[in-house]
Amino acid sequence: MATIHDVARAAGVSISTVSYALSGKRSIADSTRRRVADAAVSLGYQPHAGARMLAGTRTQIFALTAPLRHDTYAPAHMAFVLAVATAARRHDYDILLLTEDEATKGLSRVASSRLVDGVIVLDVSVRDERIALVQNLGVPTVVIGIPDDPAGLACVDLDFEAATRLAIDGLADRGHRRMALLGHPDEIYERGSNFPIRVRDTFLSHTADLGLPGRFSTSETDSGAVRAALDALLAGDERPTALIMHCQESVQATVLDHLRDRKISVPEDMSIISVGSTFDTTKFSPALDVIPLIPAATCDAAVDILVASLPDPPDPRVQYVAPEYRANGSVAPVPAP
Amino acid sequence: MATIHDVARAAGVSISTVSYALSGKRSIADSTRRRVADAAVSLGYQPHAGARMLAGTRTQIFALTAPLRHDTYAPAHMAFVLAVATAARRHDYDILLLTEDEATKGLSRVASSRLVDGVIVLDVSVRDERIALVQNLGVPTVVIGIPDDPAGLACVDLDFEAATRLAIDGLADRGHRRMALLGHPDEIYERGSNFPIRVRDTFLSHTADLGLPGRFSTSETDSGAVRAALDALLAGDERPTALIMHCQESVQATVLDHLRDRKISVPEDMSIISVGSTFDTTKFSPALDVIPLIPAATCDAAVDILVASLPDPPDPRVQYVAPEYRANGSVAPVPAP
DNA sequence: CTGAAAGCGCTTACAG
DNA sequence: CTGAAAGCGCTTACAG
Known part of the structure; x- marks a missing residue:
């Protein structure tokens, strides 16, 4: 292997x-720069x-702590991991993956051995031991998601509150x-990431602010539970004319199956908006209006904040990524009674 | 930060x-070792x-190249990534994650900058450009999965052929x-990982060897397609009495729904075995017999092979992980006609 | 059983 | 615009 010598x-x-010629950290005669570049290329x-790590001040590596809980929705999780890696590469950073059993021990290890220049915390939970650790x-x-107490932290997340209001207002x-x-x-x-709570609470408060009744239901993911939850949500005289869904892909698919079985047409009888989804809602039949959660948008912002602050920790802040409405034909005016 | 000085x-x-006291690479008086250990701990x-990377010969980092194709089944993929990371940690190795756009450029970069001691290739496809690259x-x-031409490579994979025969023989x-x-x-x-092909081909050849008719069908993953595929598979007079499934979790769930709808009881009317599954088939109703694909088993073997060979490349070989049958009550004797 | 020292391959003040 | 040199913090022959 060729060395700098x-x-x-x-x-x-x-x-x-x-x-210096390769780093551009001081001015170099053009001819010299060219000769150096040529030599570097031809020697590979x-x-x-x-x-570099020893002599310089940067390792060009970030640690990504991405624990997989048993209720983690793998496709979204993967998408975020990939988006972080892609964003990091744009700044010449590689990603060192820290798994759950290493959530704390691993963080200490890579930080104090100066293997990494920074840490990206994914899927932060309401009370997360990783937070106190990185602060220590x-x-x-930088944290993707927002813990209960974001004091002292730089956090990035989709503005789920705004997204929920956008759906309701629409x-x-x-x-x-x-x-x-x-x-x-x-x-x-009960004990998970906090964004479902933010969607639920905003739904209840914003409908109330508008003087509208708002029905909310959780649902397990199996098809029977979904159908039962949906039936309960639609029961009674005052049947809702619009449904907002903040749940995983297979559940949304089951909802559409069940509405079809019940001869409830979308959007004629029922308007639907999918909120905070990471998957493609145009593949459903019918395609669904969506206010997506775009991993790349959130992760790009997170990595930008981290890179900009190096070698110091970023200033504490909560940065909300603005939501974006994508109409796909699943919303119509309220049907005449 | 405390240094060795x-x-x-x-x-x-x-x-x-x-x-030496910390690495154990030469004998040290017990009292000295203790003093050093105490000092190291108290100084953190x-x-x-x-x-270490510069002075020593190891970086204690492996690159994991795990491209996400659009047809990748995220939960299984995640499970393998995690299993690799966990296995690596057992040997004091960290995992550097290389994503798809970096599949080749990233591999060259981390290898020639001597950032990593080795590479683990996940989800190898039939013809995979990463193979030629690492060889160069x-x-x-070490490769997890088996490419078309494994010559010169160390590969590890579940013995899908044996698993399929085990199901058929049972x-x-x-x-x-x-x-x-x-x-x-x-x-x-058509163009993916090769294990589905190995299952299909073994199914067709082994049933033929036994003089049995073997029906095979692919299926898209949406519920309508699954039901149609299943109906076709069960059509005609000579309806199969046993079904082997090698497909994703949601498809297997839909199959069970559909059999229930068609009043075909498992295992009374139809025996079922799930092959090469990474998910928990006891959560289905009914629970399914399974010959699982256990990410930890495959990844442990892969990491062991890689670690054992360092600093040299491992000897070329294809190591098959033996399948294991788990009975959960979904197989019964063939029903009387 | 232990120490003094070379050297790994860079980056970056210090000098000119 | 460029060079000589110190130094980053380890590991590992070399010596005793």
Whole structure:
């Protein structure tokens, strides 16, 4: 393997000139820069990662702590992991993956051995031991999601509150007054990520603010439970004319199956908006209006904040990513009674 | 941050003694070892990762290349990524995650900058550009899955052939003669991982060897397609009495729903075995007999092979992980005509 | 059983 | 615009 000395010799310059020519950290004569670049390419020179870490101030590695809980929805989780890795690469950073059993021990290890320049915390839960840890370690950190107490932290997340209001307002504008929200399994609200709670609470408060009745139900993910939950949500005289769904893909598919079975047409009899979804709602039949959760949007913002602050920790802040409405034809004016 | 010099001073020894005491690479007096260990703990000493990489011969990092194709089944994929990380940690290795757009460029980068000691290739496809690359780079590599041409490679995978025969033989022993296999979507067979093909081909050849008719069908994953595929598989006079499923979780759930709708009882009217599944088939109703694909088993073997060979590439070989039958009550003797 | 020292391959003040 | 040199914090022959 070629070293910086080999490149220096080939280009006829000193190793410091090679270093500066390649990093651009001081001005170099064009002809020199070219010779160095040519020599580096023809020798297939790649700087030694360990030497850089030792001599320099950066490792170009971030740790990503992404615990898989038993109720984690794998496709969304994967999408976020990938989006973080992709965003990091744009800034020349690699991702070191820390798994659950390593959630704390691993964080200490990689931070204090200076293997990583920063930490990205994924899928933060309401009370998350990783938070106190990174604060103690003093390692620059950005959190994707918002814990109960975000004090002192840099957090990034979709503005689920705004997304929920956007859905409700859009339906209200079309004359809908009776809306329902179908959410995740109970367990998710009891001790999980906090965004389902934010959607639920915003749904209840914002419908109330508008003087509208708001029905909410959780649902387990199996098809029987979904059908039962939906039946309960639609029971009684004052049947909702609009449904907001914040739940996983298979549940939303089952809802559409069940509405079809019950001869409830979308959007003629029932308008539907899918909120905070990471999957493609145009593949459903019918395609659903959606206010998506876009992993790349959130993760790009998170990585940008982290990179910008290095080598210091980022300033504490909660950055909300603005929601975006995508109409796909599943919302219509409220049907005449 | 404490360095090795701080530990040496605190323990009243030289830095080489600290290094050896901590690594155990040469014999050290018990009392010295204890003093060094105490000093290291009380100072919170963690060796500098970059310094180790530069001075030593190992980085204690493996690259994991785990591309997410659009037909990747995320839960299984996640399970494998996690199993690799967990297995690596047992040998004091961390995992650097390489995503798809980095599948080749990233591999070259981390290998030639000597960031990683080895590479683990996940979800290898039939023809995979990553294979030629790692062979060229000369970086120690182990492949999870088996490409078309495994020559020169160390590969690890569940013995899907044996698993399929095990399923067929188990059914044949109970008197079943008409068996069907429900597989993945077509696309998977056309250009994907090779194990679905191995299951399909073994199913067809082994039933033929036994002189039994074997029906095979692919299926898309949406509920309508699954029901149609199943109906086709069960059509005609000679209805199969046993079904082997090698497809994703939601498809298997739909199959059970559909059999229930058609009043076909499991196992009384129809015996079922789930093959190569990564999910929990005891959660279905009824619970299904399964020959599971256990990510930990495969990944442990892969990491063991890689670690054992370092710093050299492992010897070329294809290591098959033996299948294991788990009875859960979904197989019964063939019903009387 | 232990120590003094070379050296891994870079980055970055310090000098000119 | 460029170079000589110190130094990052380890590991590991070399010596005793």
